[in-house]
Amino acid sequence: MLTPTNQQAMHRRQFLKWAGMSSIVLTLPFGCGINEAESSIHAKGELDPSRFKNIFDLEKRAGEAMGEDALNYLNGGADDLMTVRANHEAYQKIQIRARRLIDVRNISTSIELFGKTLDNPIILSPVGFQAFFHPDGEIATAKAAARKKHQMVVSSVSNYAVGEIASASGADLWFQLYPSPDRGVTKALLNQATDAGCKVCFLTLDTPVVGNRENHGTTLLQMIASGELEMGNFKNILPEGMSFTDPGMTWEMIDWLRANCTMKIVLKGIVTREDALLAKERDIDGIVVSNHGGRQLESNRATIDCLPEVVEAVDGAFPVLVDGGIRRGTDVFKALALGATAVGIGRPYCWGLGAFGQEGVALALEILKSELIRDMQLAGTTSIQEITRNFVTGV
Numbered sequence: 001m002l003t004p005t006n007q008q009a010m011h012r013r014q015f016l017k018w019a020g021m022s023s024i025v026l027t028l029p030f031g032c033g034i035n036e037a038e039s040s041i042h043a044k045g046e047l048d049p050s051r052f053k054n055i056f057d058l059e060k061r062a063g064e065a066m067g068e069d070a071l072n073y074l075n076g077g078a079d080d081l082m083t084v085r086a087n088h089e090a091y092q093k094i095q096i097r098a099r100r101l102i103d104v105r106n107i108s109t110s111i112e113l114f115g116k117t118l119d120n121p122i123i124l125s126p127v128g129f130q131a132f133f134h135p136d137g138e139i140a141t142a143k144a145a146a147r148k149k150h151q152m153v154v155s156s157v158s159n160y161a162v163g164e165i166a167s168a169s170g171a172d173l174w175f176q177l178y179p180s181p182d183r184g185v186t187k188a189l190l191n192q193a194t195d196a197g198c199k200v201c202f203l204t205l206d207t208p209v210v211g212n213r214e215n216h217g218t219t220l221l222q223m224i225a226s227g228e229l230e231m232g233n234f235k236n237i238l239p240e241g242m243s244f245t246d247p248g249m250t251w252e253m254i255d256w257l258r259a260n261c262t263m264k265i266v267l268k269g270i271v272t273r274e275d276a277l278l279a280k281e282r283d284i285d286g287i288v289v290s291n292h293g294g295r296q297l298e299s300n301r302a303t304i305d306c307l308p309e310v311v312e313a314v315d316g317a318f319p320v321l322v323d324g325g326i327r328r329g330t331d332v333f334k335a336l337a338l339g340a341t342a343v344g345i346g347r348p349y350c351w352g353l354g355a356f357g358q359e360g361v362a363l364a365l366e367i368l369k370s371e372l373i374r375d376m377q378l379a380g381t382t383s384i385q386e387i388t389r390n391f392v393t394g395v
Ligand SMILES: Cc1cc2nc3c(=O)[nH]c(=O)nc-3n(C[C@H](O)[C@H](O)[C@H](O)COP(=O)(O)O)c2cc1C
Pocket: 073, 074, 075, 087, 125, 126, 127, 128, 155, 156, 157, 176, 204, 268, 290, 291, 292, 293, 294, 295, 323, 324, 325, 326, 344, 345, 346, 347, 348
């Protein structure tokens, strides 16, 4: 019989194994950059929104506030970061075809998605370990998302448990699932999400194993190994033999999930027409075109380049979302024009979190939404539904 302390130690060892690290990191001296930098910067609380004109300004500030290791973890990706860069750069070759003489005094950004009316189409994609960026982690993010009326998706590997995040923030959350080969563990995760009120489950498909992230340091792993950071959702799950991802997962998993989950099911990580067509044969509710922000397979195409063929294959059967590289309102506009029902952002809101906690997340969301509204006005569109393929060229 395992004692709680033994369980925690095993849990941490398994995380290190999953992350491709040996338990040697347990003995390394502790990185201190993030804690020292954070406490000084956050104590000052010096958020003057007028100094942050765009997401890149927040990124710069996050770099100063978070410390090198946390920033490398957040900004890092697979191998040589070609996919990380491609995701963003691909938006630059697309141009907007603006229309004129349209009354743009009243703009609506609202959409219907997975049975819910959303104020706007900019969703917070799941990002794990947010307490690495700021001590309030996912709770700060969820509070800001609720306040600014953006939908948040909580990662399986959040530091705070999904139930804790829901009750501390009052936010209506969706959940992202990393399936374990042990379906009992997966079922326990699903139960936690359902109990927390989540109505939508994003199953991540692009992580049979963790990508080769050479620029990641060891501070996060040390913090988990020492117990300074927890993985909230796994705390009460017996972790015997547990892994956080399942390299043996196949399409059978989708059928299992349908039978074992009352939430709507969204497949996160589809990047080809072939898989979009296979997804269409299953009982699912949506797709996210995603390459995990370039953190998994290197030399992926940019997600915005994958979107058109996926949208074409899905042919309206269910909503298609896209994430990766979105940094500007115009990027959101272009993705919507190419057929996305909504978009996800990852790093942008985490830069806000790292820079200023809850207020920084709120600022990141505010910047993107106000850019989108202005871009809609300049392009001559008054609702999200009006943003169609005719509004872009260069694809
Ligand atoms: C630090 C970090 C952690 C992430 N953690 C997860 C995760 O736990 N689950 C998941 O499905 N995707 C995860 N992602 C991928 C995001 O959900 C999203 O696909 C990606 O960040 C979008 O690209 P962007 O950061 O350029 O906006 C993570 C991304 C980052 C940057």
